[in-house]
Every structure is written in C-alpha cells, then in structure tokens.
Amino acid sequence: MRRVVITGMGIWSCLGTSIGEVRDSLFNGRSGIGLEEERLSYGYQSALTGIVKKPELKGLLDRHLRRELSEEAEYAFMAGSAAFKMAGVDEKYLTDNEIGCIFGNDSSAKPVIESARIMAEKHDTSLLGQSFIFQSMNSTVNMNISTIFHLKGINFSVSAACASGSHSVGLAYMFIRNGLQDMILCGGAQETNFYSMAAFDALGAFSKNMKNPTGASRPFDRDRDGLVPSGGAAALVLEDYDHAVARGAEIIAEVIGYGFSSNGTAVISQPSDEGCIRAMQRAMDDAGVRACDIDYINAHATSTRQGDMYEAMAIDKLFRGEHALISSTKGMTGHECWMAGASELVYSMIMMQNGFVAPNLNIENRDEYSEHLNLAERTVETEVNTVLSNSFGFGGTNSALVIRKLKQ
C-alpha cells in the first residue's frame, strides 16, 4: 500500500490565522477564549466562546463565488488556500490534476434559521434568494471549496459530530493509501455564530465561568465547569508519498495510522473508555507502532467531567509509564467541535516542526482520573516525532490518527 504524507496545512482559529501566529499562541499558552455578550440576550446560559476573526473575502474571491459561502465555508476557504499554497499547488496544478476534497462539518445553523425566519414572515420561497440552499446543507464546505478550486476528485463531507474533522483526514488517508487518489484537501470547519450552539448550550454543557474567560476551559482539571464552544477551520493537503517526491513538494509529516470505533452504549451522549481504547489501539496497530513509540498525545478532552474522565481512563490504561506527553489544546482553543480533529492535527504538526509540546492550559488541580497522566502542565521543549491525536463525538463515534516525522 502507498505511503501518505502531508504537504500543506492551513488554519483559521481563535489562536490565529497563520501558522506563525498559531505557533506563538501554542508555545505561549495563549487562550483564544472570550465573551460574546450577544449570546446572553439571545438566551444562552453562557457568553463564552472562541473569538475567531472574520475573513475579508472581497478582493480575494469574485462575488459569484462569495455569495454561496456559509460562515464555516469562508473559514475553510482561508485555511484551504493556505494549505494549497504551502503545498505548492497553484492554479495551473489545480486545473491540470485530479484533486479530491473531504471536509468534516456537522451543521450550518445560521442559514437554516434565517431562511426559516423569512419563510415565517413572508410565506413565499421566492423571497429567500439563492444563497441559503448552498449555505445550509451540511456539505456546504465541500460544495463551495470544490467549486472555488475547480476540484475534480472525490468530493463529499463527513458528519461525525466532534470527530468529523479527524474522520475526514482518516478517510482521505485511506483513499490515497489504496491508490484511489493522489492528492486530497481534507480538514474540518465549524461555525461560531450564536445560532449554531444554542441547542448545545441547552444541555448545560458549557462553562459559565464568565468572570475568567481565559481560565474557563480546563481539561482534566478538578474545578472545570464545562466546555467552551469555538470554531474556524483547518485544512491539510494529503498526498501519495511518491507523488509528493516527484513534484518536489516539501513533506511536513506522514500519516501512518487511522483508528475508529463506535461506543455501542445506550445513551447518545455517553462517552466510553473502551470505545476510546479501541480507536487508539486500532490507529497504533495500523501505524505499526506501540505505546512506547508515541511522543505526544493530543487528547480530545473538552473540559467536561464525563468526557475527560473516560478519556483519562483510556489513556491511562494504554500509556501509564510510557514517555508520551499529553495535553488537550482545548484549554486554549475551547472545543472546536466539527473542525477539532483536523485543527488539532495542525497544532500537533506545528509542535512537531518547532520541537515543543503545548500546555494543557488551566490544569491546576488534577481530577482523580488524570493524576497518573503524563500531562504537559506547561510548555515542554522536546523533540516530537510521533503523535497520536484523539477525537470523540456524540453517538459514540471515535477517531484516532497517528502521524510522524517522515522517515526516508
């Protein structure tokens, strides 16, 4: 089977909108969390959210391409453009070659709600305009990105809750490994508008620590009170190794393992240590590595008691006594939901390239399940060769990816 490498990455998140900016945020443990007061008047229990800059697309994209973009597709366009640029993929290359597109996305609430509001008021579909249909479908990111870049390969979206971004990378890896595609733009995107997370806020799952926004997301910490929603987009160019070498592309890392599982539990929001273990073990088996080979684990831990607990139990079972450093970058980013699996891979590659492990921000008092974990409580400067990245979602969907620096 073919080897699969990463030759481009792009990120648009609350930690920054360029690789350099995000690197500095990760290294310095800078939180991207803030308050959006509008959420309270809308009816949220918490105004906490990742603060993500809105892209200015006028001048970058023709109006005919801009008008169909949902918020998350705008982020994905910015991340995708940066990833292609890093990979050395220009307009001519896009025109002359078959490139696929697989993005993780699991909602597009704003256009759905706004169009429903217009219908309730006007009772006439001709007054909706043309954009809502292209913005409101879950595949809004894929359909826009493939159109903008004239992509001609595999083209579909992955909806797998908070594991969507990770599964999108895993599927791209499988398509290339099996010789079905040479290059795929994959990643994840997440809307941040206040319409999008109201139903999640309803579960009481969000932190209400509004007095201390940058301290609100505290994965594995005893004193956490919930997660902080966040978003943006992350994109990766995955490519067949020989294909990358032949065109002289710079290789950032190699994807060597993808693991997945479903929890099989009877409660839709119930995590499972056993499900996490099966995904992680499958990814390591696929990669041909053992626990002792992993240098860094980017944990899914979202800063909820249940989720953190089950993942801590799972990691503890597989990695106790091993050298792998562990951190959840969600202490800085909040929970980037549908994009998280892809963005956390980008964060991990940035650490790999720059020789450090970003801190598990706000860990002050570990809970009883994480006391044996080798958590990076502060930034640790160390060589990072092999990374395991976890993503878990509602409905028991689990995904784990293993990447490593390229070995010739």
Place this chain on the structure above:
Amino acid sequence: MERTELEAKVRNFLIEDLEVEEEKIFPDAKLKEDMGIDSLDFVDIVVIVERNFGFVIKPEEMAGVDTYSKFCDYIATKVG
C-alpha cells in the same frame, strides 16, 4: 415614483448588492453579457426588488427583459 428616483435605486442595488461596476450601467447594457448577472443572481434580484420596491417579481413577466432600461421599465410598470 419618479423615473430618476427609480433608476437611482436600481443603480444603487446593482452596485452595492450585485457589485456591478458603475461604468457598466447604461441604458442598453445587457444584464447578462455586460453586467455579468447570472441566473442565480436573478433569484436574488427578486428579493432585492421586493425590499426596494415592495412587489414580488414574477419570472414569467421578465421574459424579454434583458437590458438595464427594459429592467427599469418593468419596475416602473409595477410601481406606477
């Protein structure tokens, strides 16, 4: 509505909402060929016209409306 007021409104939304360049707006300018308005834009134009002039365009009434001046004439017949 005075013709000048009507045309000012049309020009304004063509420039602001549809980003048509001002120099491309002249009486015989073709909506599609000169102004770059495509079939999906016409779906949005229904919304914009309703917002600006208070009536809903019926697609069948737009047959033959292919220039800027004909478009303004059509609106004039509707708003009086």
